[in-house]
Amino acid sequence: MLVLLSPSLGKTFANVKAANADKDLPAGSGFTLRWNKLKLGKMAFSVEGTESQTWQISGKTLGPLKLVKNYAGVATQIFQKQQATYRLEGNNSGFAEHREIIFRHDELPVITSFNEKETQTGLIPEMPWALSAASPMSLFKRITESLQQNSLCSDTHTIYDGKRRYEVLLEGGGLGEKTRRSLDLSKAAASRYFLCTASMKAASIEEVARSDVFDDPRSGSRANAEPKPEKKSRSGWSRAWLFGADDRTMDFVLTADCGPVNLAGFVLSTPFGPVVGRAAQPCQTGQ
Numbered sequence: 098m099l100v101l102l103s104p105s106l107g108k109t110f111a112n113v114k115a116a117n118a119d120k121d122l123p124a125g126s127g128f129t130l131r132w133n134k135l136k137l138g139k140m141a142f143s144v145e146g147t148e149s150q151t152w153q154i155s156g157k158t159l160g161p162l163k164l165v166k167n168y169a170g171v172a173t174q175i176f177q178k179q180q181a182t183y184r185l186e187g188n189n190s191g192f193a194e195h196r197e198i199i200f201r202h203d204e205l206p207v208i209t210s211f212n213e214k215e216t217q218t219g220l221i222p223e224m225p226w227a228l229s230a231a232s233p234m235s236l237f238k239r240i241t242e243s244l245q246q247n248s249l250c251s252d253t254h255t256i257y258d259g260k261r262r263y264e265v266l267l268e269g270g271g272l273g274e275k276t277r278r279s280l281d282l283s284k285a286a287a288s289r290y291f292l293c294t295a296s297m298k299a300a301s302i303e304e305v306a307r308s309d310v311f312d313d314p315r316s317g318s319r320a321n322a323e324p325k326p327e328k329k330s331r332s333g334w335s336r337a338w339l340f341g342a343d344d345r346t347m348d349f350v351l352t353a354d355c356g357p358v359n360l361a362g363f364v365l366s367t368p369f370g371p372v373v374g375r376a377a378q379p380c381q382t383g384q
Contacts, residue, residue: 126356127377128363130159137162137372144357150176152234170194174234183232185258189214196259200232208259219259220305230257236265240293241358243269244351250293264301268294276348279373280362290352290361297345355380 130138140156157169170187185196196219197210205227211219222230231239236256243250250269255262272282272290282290346366351359356376363374 128360128374129377130365130372130374132367132370132372136160140374142356142358142360148178152176152238154234154237167191172234174232174238176238181232181235183234183258198232198257198259200230200235203228206230206232206257206259211259213260216260216305218305220257220261220303222257226255226262227257230255230262232256233258236295237358240267240295240349241351241360243267243293244291244353244359247291250291261302261304263297263303266296268296270294272350273348276350276364279364279371280350280375282350282361290350293349293351295347295349299344352380 126143127141128139129136130140136159138156138158140154143153145151145153151173153171153173155171158166167190168187170185173184173186175182179201181200183196183198183200185194187194192214194213195210196208196213198219199207199209201207205222205224208219208222211217231254233256236254239249239254247269250267253264253266256265270292272287272292276292277284277287277290348364350361350363352361353359355361360376361380362376365372365374
């Protein structure tokens with residue numbers, strides 16, 4: 098689900114922004130992702146502003162998942178009346194990556210900046226799918242706001258992040274026993290939570306072809322190479338990566354007054370069991 102910016106700042110993020118996820122954060126802001134007791138990643142969420150809001154998600158991979166995808170990044174979206182600006186800035190195994198996409202109502206998204214380890218060219222938005230496409234951050238904002246307006250957690254949405262597009266089905270409902278146990282939430286307080294489930298079919302992913310290889314990961318320069326189809330592994334920890342070969346389902350558990358985005362926790366389904374995102378400082382909601 099992540100985010101956005103520029104090559105000169107990419108390395109700064111890896112050293113500063115990702116490190117912020119390790120610091121003490123307000124309840125409901127910082128999350129650790131685990132499979133059983135193994136740490137696979139950290140994430141932190143923030144929201145600033147009123148009329149013009151800035152939403153941000155920072156995160157990094159840890160443990161065995163880092164061996165598959167050594168990544169740290171910051172996703173940001175600035176929501177304004179006339180447009181939304183989505184940015185993703187990351188460090189992919191030492192290579193500084195960045196994207197910036199402008200979304201306007203009834204217009205195709207516009208890539209204003211793009212540089213990745215595997216390609217310098219983003220997926221070009223096309224009619225008809227791109228006209229209604231939303232960014233990953235817009236989808237996340239919709240999910241969290243479904244706590245107040247449950248109907249927002251419904252329908253199939255086309256998501257576009259500059260590198261790929263895919264379809265996500267949202268379904269809302271009460272907190273199920275399996276998800277409640279995964280997050281170790283109180284059974285007595287189950288009625289206080291709203292569950293929004295996001296399901297993504299791997300077959301719906303269209304991704305820009307990759308081109309190998311780069312020369313200098315620090316500068317972002319690379320050698321010329323022929324584009325190659327993206328290969329999706331079905332082995333080992335690569336199957337925990339969000340854009341792998343398997344279908345994905347993620348349960349977002351929401352409750353009032355729980356951090357900046359009302360998020361109590363989330364559970365990502367994988368072929369080898371759930372990956373659970375628990376808050377570093379749980380909200381006091383009768384858990």
